[in-house]
Amino acid sequence: MTLEDSVIRAKDLYKGFAIKGGVLPALDHLSLSVKRGELTAVIGPDGAGKTTLMRLIAGLMAPSSGSLSVLGLDSVKDAQEIQSRISYMPQKFGLYEDLTVAENMNLYADLHGVAKDKRPARFQKLLEMMGLERFTGRFAGKLSGGMKQKLGLACTLVRSPDLLLLDEPTVGVDPLSRRELWDILKEFVKEEHLSIFVSTAYMNEAEMCRHVFVLNKGRILADGTPEDLRNLARGRTYRVMPEAGMPTRILQAHLLDDDDHVVDAVPRGGEVHFIARKQGMVIPCLEAGGLKAEADEPRLEDGFMILLRKAEPSVLKSSPDSERALDEGGRPSEEVNIRVKNLVKKFGDFTAVANTSFEVHKGEIFGLLGPNGAGKTTTFKMLCGLLPETSGFLSVAGVDLRKARTRARANIGYVAQKFSLYSHMTVRENLNFFGGLYGLAPAKKKERIREVVKEFHLENRLDMKAGDLPGGYKQRLSMACALIHEPKILFLDEPTSGIDPLARRNFWRQITTLAARGTTIIITTHFMEEAEYCDRFMIQDNGQLLAIGSPSEIRRKLKEPRADMDDIFIKIVDEARKKGERNPWKDSAGA
Template sequence: MSSEGAIRLHGVEKRFPGMDKPAVARLDAEIRAGGVTGLVGPDGAGKTTLMRMLAGLLRPDEGQAEVLGLDPIADVNALHALLGYMPQKFGLYEDLTVMENLTLYADLRSVTGEARITTFERLLEFTALGPFTDRLAGKLSGGMKQKLGLACTLVGTPKVLLLDEPGVGVDPISRRELWQMVHELAGGGMLILWSTSYLDEAEQCRSVLLMNEGELLFQGAPTELTRQMAGRSFLATSPTIHNRALLQQALKLPQVSDAMIQGRSVRLILTRNSDPAQLRAVPGLTDLVLRDTTPRFEDAFIDLLGGAGTSESPLGAILHTVEGNPEETVIEARQLTKKFGDFAATDRVDFTVQRGEIFGLLGPNGAGKSTTFKMMCGLLTPTAGKALVLDLDLKTSSGKARQHLGYMAQKFSLYGNLTVAQNLRFFSGVYGLRGQAQNDKIARMSKAFGLDTIADQPTDALPLGFKQRLALVCALMHEPDILFLDEPTSGVDPLTRREFWLHINSMVEKGVTVMVTTHFMDEAEYCDRIGLVYHGKLIASGTPDDLKAQAATREDDDPTMEQAFITLIHRWDKEHAA
């Protein structure tokens, strides 16, 4: 078969020194134009390594790769004219404007004269960035940055587009817009490979390559894999057991391959040939209510990898129980306002969070949720109103309040040039631990989270999942009553995300209160209540199921959390169009 219009891989393998397994192991595959192909897998699957080989940035150790009939290494100059590659950390120049970034990439691609003018007009219209040509790239929202990155990649009109996790850190509305653009490009005949660990994105692809630890586990249409899960996906509830306790019980059962919270229910994936009736025979689960639910690609993905893997968090045995009344308000925003000049990033926001509750702040990029969040944990001073933690005003008593707070930043505020052990020692010292108590806490946490075996490794060299685990441990060294999490799972794969939320659930069962921001809508399902922030205002609040009910229509009476998010935002826009 001709390689024109296709990527062909013949026994491609790539090894790196010091690794037991190949990063990509003897891969045979064909990827054709005319639809988006997804490159799917958890951290360390080999997705970025494969992308870099296709872009001519890495040489395979064995086998051969062909892109439109060209060898990415031998024919690199010819391929450069035909290929657009958008890596995870795309090289936008944040101190240049939108137009200056486009001009730079046009210079690099030798796009000049009339062709440059028409290309820029087309790309600015396509990405809806026309009104923002004079804005610095560093001042764009996350979604707009990704659109600009895509526009820069498309300068020169490539025939092949390699996109390495373009949806990371982008809100659902911006991700949907990115997908619409990419589907339009694919419909025009472009060959597109979209790498992702977001499995709802994989469902949008015509076909997927599903990889794990360098091995290709599946190639074909996502629906083909999802069909194999028929009759094994259920929503479980119990009138006597809270969904978090039910989740922890379910994960220990041999019949359960995977479990995650979905609103008031727990989504269960049963192992092959398991009988749902067996679950009701388990002591304590005799009143379990099970109803069939439509399988998702994520169900099939987790099952193919052998199930969720982790069934219990070690934190339950380590953390003390937080004393206090569950009805007690521990976090409160009162008419909270933050202005930058005349612009109100947060505008008279009110909400309360009770002890032992998980409260989620959702909102599109640039909506004001991060500003609100930073005021609630004392990192920004309000212009007006109050941010209260344990009845302490963070403007006047931040030092006293911070003794009770743990904070995990979106970019995991770790010191990359320090080892794992040095980071643990530094952060435990910052939180006031000294001497034997500090040594004991470091040893106990390191053993519980598997960090003792990598204690001497520099943090920058760790995979993303280990960085996340280390950042969580650093935030918990002083056993805080209240934990603030700012997009804690951005970019990590579903298995790592499940492990992370097991830890959070275990802490909440001990009475810890959690406030979290997230762009990942399945993650929002873990929250007891959600506040949806848009244009600096709290436009909706309630349980995940409440928000889905608010967004339900006659045509769609059971929307997903993502559909609810988009519907509520668009509804607010419509109501406030004037």
């Protein structure tokens, strides 16, 4: 690739950050070249260096050594000129929530020096593409998560840049909004020949790019087309159906534990998709259960997992206790832990949740899914006792929330979307604090701290400040704090948002064990494939319950026996919106 063909070119790029006792390399002598006029992705686990790379390209920091040219310009000497020609949308884009959609766009046009006579045509195009033309007078703070991301992209593109940098632009966004955002990006590449460099936690988004770089610990593990990365797993990917009545997550857990024969395993399409160490290898746990695997087509995520497992061979190993829990449990009991009847929540004239009814059983993993602004967060907060219902009946662990909210909360563990840890306190101090908050006696607290530290593999991080932990470890610590008082019910609000596939596997391995031990799990997620881990899930939109059931039940009703969860979700929401009427699933939403 010639210099004229590339928009980004790095050679032996190194960036280190001073830490106690030395220097932490964020980028470790990295070299890459990004082609002009294409959609290019960088993927990698938490702490791989993706955001540091983005900030260096944007001229917001200088490299420690090596060279970096952007648009043919030196990233240090010509930083100001680079910034005048690129647009950069960081993970936390600075929308002004007390300004309207139109006012935000005008503000960013002022900042970028866009001439007033150029704005009407540009704004009109952006608003139409983003589907925001009807909302120009709405305050940004009143938009749903997906609409905020689209407004952020519109503000980033108020001028037509030579290069667009996007740092995980769809984290926390539902599949419908993600699809719309990526359609918009592809349209800009096609119409304006825009060069886009994007980091993403979603492997199916990387599949849509022309070229993909895999980054880990500041180094490029591999790069190529999505097909090149898929081919790394060619001939080694299989699918297998669990025995009747066995949740796919249980079979997945057994496969993941067989590190000698299996690289990765994940529920998909009602089956378990896995990567064998070698083509045609006999998998002992399948042979023992009389289960037959069939060859399956590889995906980009398979190539990513092979590269990551090779670079990071250590995986969270299950303990003998969790092995026993899987062998003895794995299926919810008949005991009802949560009962919801005709639940309604109104904010003034606005109905956020409309007449919803369902039950959740002990040891069940139950998913709350829906587009941004669908009402699932409101439902979630009412279940946790954080928000009072307008009407209806709601009991948690046998306690009526209307009558004894505090008593009900004693049975609840809660992991918020933005981890509610005390960043200035160490891991040990956080655990001590939450143990005291839940009223554990000193001896019991000491015992439980020892147990959760072992369970979540925090032994080597006890004296590290929570704010300095990598994302995966923050998640583990949040789980440990939420479970320190051994609650009957665990609420998880988008706990895997923005973390890589390997960290998600480890997370779900732990959740599977907790459910097998009898803990009831309520989870919201925007990774729709995670609905495969749920015994049952419900989909809401505009406050209405659209669908409820197990993954297999919902596939049967849709006559889509092997469809991906993203496709199922989009189909249910699309059809309900087109009909504009109450979905027939509602009739079966009760007990």
